Amino acid sequence: MPADGYGISTGKPTTRPSGQFPFEPPEHFPHASREAVAVEFDRFVDQADDLVESEQLFYLLAGFVSNFGYRWIAYSPLTPDQESLGAVSRDHVSFLNFPQEWQERYAEMGYDRIDPVVKISRKREGAFRWSEVYNDASTSEKERKVLDEAATFGLRSAVSVPLHGPDANFAILSFAQPQDCECQNKTVAYLQCSALHFHLKITELGRPKARWTGNSLSSREKECILWAARGKSSWETGMILGISANTVNFHIKNVMRKLDAASRTLAAVKAISLGLIAL
Missing domain, CATH: 1.10.10.10 (Winged helix-like DNA-binding domain superfamily/Winged helix DNA-binding domain)
Known part of the structure; x- marks a missing residue:
């Protein structure tokens, strides 16, 4: 099976679409002890609770998940009647740092209308690997094409976390990396917990003021x-x-x-x- 991948290109505001972070990612710990991973997660939660800027929270999340080798993140809220990622409400906050070339290709081809990750996210409660989406019997060949092409832009292995809220609103937070690897169940659990904490904190902070230059x-x-x-x-x-x-x-x-x-x-x-x- 081709390596899996996925991308979104919408939301407000888009944070550093070039994929560059204002920090040096720490050494990741795919084989670290359970205690070491737990310590890092506790640190992420404690620091997140002290932040008041949504961009700072995004960078903090990026730093934590980079420990697992995930360098790209996409977070996008959707409304109940929204069928694609192409028209996110201005009242919602969205972040992504996926490669700019993939964002443009995704928009140019209209892939937001056939993205299988959105379809699966509406039906699932827990986190899932994109390889599961690719192999799902309900995924069409057109939908698999989105995943195949995303892999050519470097998004080769990833996990998405559906975040369902009140009034049928929900968001999707996706983590991607350029390596071909199967994410361990323990890692998926940490990604889901960090995604939930990020989502709740973003909701608490509310809509950020414009700070663009x-x-x-x-x-x-x-x-x-x-x-x-x-x-x-x-x-x-x-x-x-x-x-x-x-x-x-x-x-x-x-x-x-x-x-x-x-x-x-x-x-x-x-x-x-x-x-x-x-x-």
Whole structure:
């Protein structure tokens, strides 16, 4: 079976899509003693309880799960009537640091509409390996294609944790790594516990205030929002830049999140007023 993989590209805000963390990951302990792992988990919980910034909490979680070899994280809340990851409510906080190339490919191909991990997450209570999704009899060949292609971008082994809440709302927190390996049951348990604590803490912190600076916009995001400000459609912008309309929409949605704008028009106005682009 091909190595498993998966990616999401939505939410507010997107945290460090390049996948780089502001710390050196500690040495991971796949064969460490039970006591050592327990100590690290206790430290994660204690430090998380003292944090007041959602980004700090994300980095703390990233540091803990890197002990198990997981370098990529994706966290996205969904609403009961939301059928894909492509239209997350602005009232929800989403984080991901999956490779930028995969995020763009995922958006361009519209994989959010056929992502099998979302389908399985709605039915499952506990954490699961993506290899289980790939081998599930209900997973179609189109859905397996998403997993196959994600593996080519380096997401080769992973675990997802469905986080079900009141009023049928739920979130998915996924951990991925580039190595081909089967996650041990003990590791899955720690990932699930840390995911639950992260989710509860994020909910407690509520919606963060916008803290983005001009440097937070990538050159491609600036190009896309500039042409939007000049009145070009996503299709027209794509023709100008040599990319697809889906990719243009992906970058504009990122700008909207970063500038806390409800529409592309408002995002363009904010970008101009902040001096990020010039007509």
